[in-house]
Amino acid sequence: MARVAPRTGDAIFANVERVNAELFTLTYGAVVRQLLTDLEEVEEVNKQLDQMGYNIGIRLIDEFLAKSNVSRCNDFRETTDVIAKVGFKMFLGVTASVTNWDADGTCCSIVLEDNPLVDFVELPDNCQGLYYCNILSGVIRGALDMVSMKTEVTWLRDVLRGDDVFELQVKLLKHVPEEYPYKDDE
């Protein structure tokens, strides 16, 4: 019998071990701050945050699959929907929505109104080029990479830059067929 994918992550979030979000928010803030001090270039900080996110994403996908009970998604639409409704909820405790689909269903936006990463955050003038939440795009890219989807994830709107919401554009570049690392005769 096919398993039915949960439509929200509420139940999962209620059951996982949770911690005070302030610790998470302030720790992330302190990391960004330290990176800005050490790397000096805002561009370089964006890159490192994305890399950190990617490394987290490739591990977090396992936990996601193990706890969410989600079965294989039929198409990219379903995939992004699961990320927004189940993924975000289960880890960050917030729900995102998916909009702005292109005609062939390979590019859309994940919109986040509530984002625990930016509680207490305000960007100073010398950090205007910073994508503060770049770790999130990295996580999504890393997680999808592990389930055979090469994606490009970019920020279209950012509350810290004066927009009303966070909007992440997720573009499916290609499906990579699963390759087994071993051959039958080995």
Next chain:
Amino acid sequence: MVREVSESCVDSLLTEMVACYCNRFYANKPELAARRIEAIGYQVGHQLSERYTMERPRFTDHLEAIKFICKDFWSELFKKQIDNLKTNHRGTFVLQDNKFRWLARMSVDPSIDNASSVEDNSAPTPENKAAQAMSMHLYFPCGIIRGALSNLGIPCAVSADISNLPACSFVVRIKA
């Protein structure tokens, strides 16, 4: 209601932060990586203690501030208190958490427990690499405690002792 996130968010972030500083930025300079990680913890501890003491009267002595760290502060972070507090009454306090959460999922051979001998073990055997990785993870909570106390007007040095895993003792030496 207090806002919460999944524990894996914090775990993943800390693991990656430590990996980033130890393996990518300062692969051959563990002491520099340690200093950065401690600085991040310091910042966090400083801000958290500011928030958690907002509605309290000022602490009248060191012991009172340390007790606040052991009880309220630790509970906010780990949903439990410090299990044991010792002091020599001359400015040194030992705070022991019998099952320190951030080490609970790490495996290290308990026979190599020298938290302090990280820098001088030159031969990178898997064992002391593991011990080094573990001690790198301890600079963050040490920084948190130092930051929290310094925000309360108590300059100090904080180190960690893991000779008794899964217990972890934080040694606070208050600067006279």
